[in-house]
Amino acid sequence: MHTHTSNLFDDFHTMTRNLATAVDMPDIAEVFLPPLCKGGQPHDSEFMAIRLNDNSVGISYVLLTEDYRQSYEKLCANPLITRSPAALAVRFGSPDSIEHMLALAALNAMCSHVMRSKQMHLDTATDSLGLLNIQSGDHIGMVGFFRPLIKLIENCGAQLTVVELDDSYCQQQ
Numbered sequence: 001m002h003t004h005t006s007n008l009f010d011d012f013h014t015m016t017r018n019l020a021t022a023v024d025m026p027d028i029a030e031v032f033l034p035p036l037c038k039g040g041q042p043h044d045s046e047f048m049a050i051r052l053n054d055n056s057v058g059i060s061y062v063l064l065t066e067d068y069r070q071s072y073e074k075l076c077a078n079p080l081i082t083r084s085p086a087a088l089a090v091r092f093g094s095p096d097s098i099e100h101m102l103a104l105a106a107l108n109a110m111c112s113h114v115m116r117s118k119q120m121h122l123d124t125a126t127d128s129l130g131l132l133n134i135q136s137g138d139h140i141g142m143v144g145f146f147r148p149l150i151k152l153i154e155n156c157g158a159q160l161t162v163v164e165l166d167d168s169y170c171q172q173q
Helices: 008-022 066-077 085-089 097-117 147-155 167-171
Strands: 028-032 047-052 057-061 139-143 159-163
Touching: 008 085, 008 097, 028 097, 047 085, 047 097, 057 097, 066 097, 085 097, 139 147, 147 159
Parallel strands: 139 159
Antiparallel strands: 028 047, 047 057
């Protein structure tokens, strides 16, 4: 007997398909793509965004290497207007960094639409951090510095490793 083990990307793909089936999802109205800067993106150009026809917005980091410049500039010249966000979101986890970036923004826009339209009941009562069941001896990895979560994690007795590219976030008090 063969058992299938899913991974995070499989879970997101399933969620995306279920969401697209359960909710009337508007098409993409606009894609905002900042210029790709050499040597990394400045603060005011770190994110790209997808806006749906109902004005729901999803964002994603622009974390692309110089290798993607030509593909990115081609995308900037011909953005994906009137395309289903679900068609992009299922590419979440793609080895192609541009597809992955667009997929994350599309998935975020879809979630924004669901929250705005109230077409599905959202569980706002459950403590999402509590669902992680963080305990003493756990080692938590945080991608991005989220100051409000630091004390909560430390109070559980867990070890915390923060991965943040911008040192200025970690130095702020």
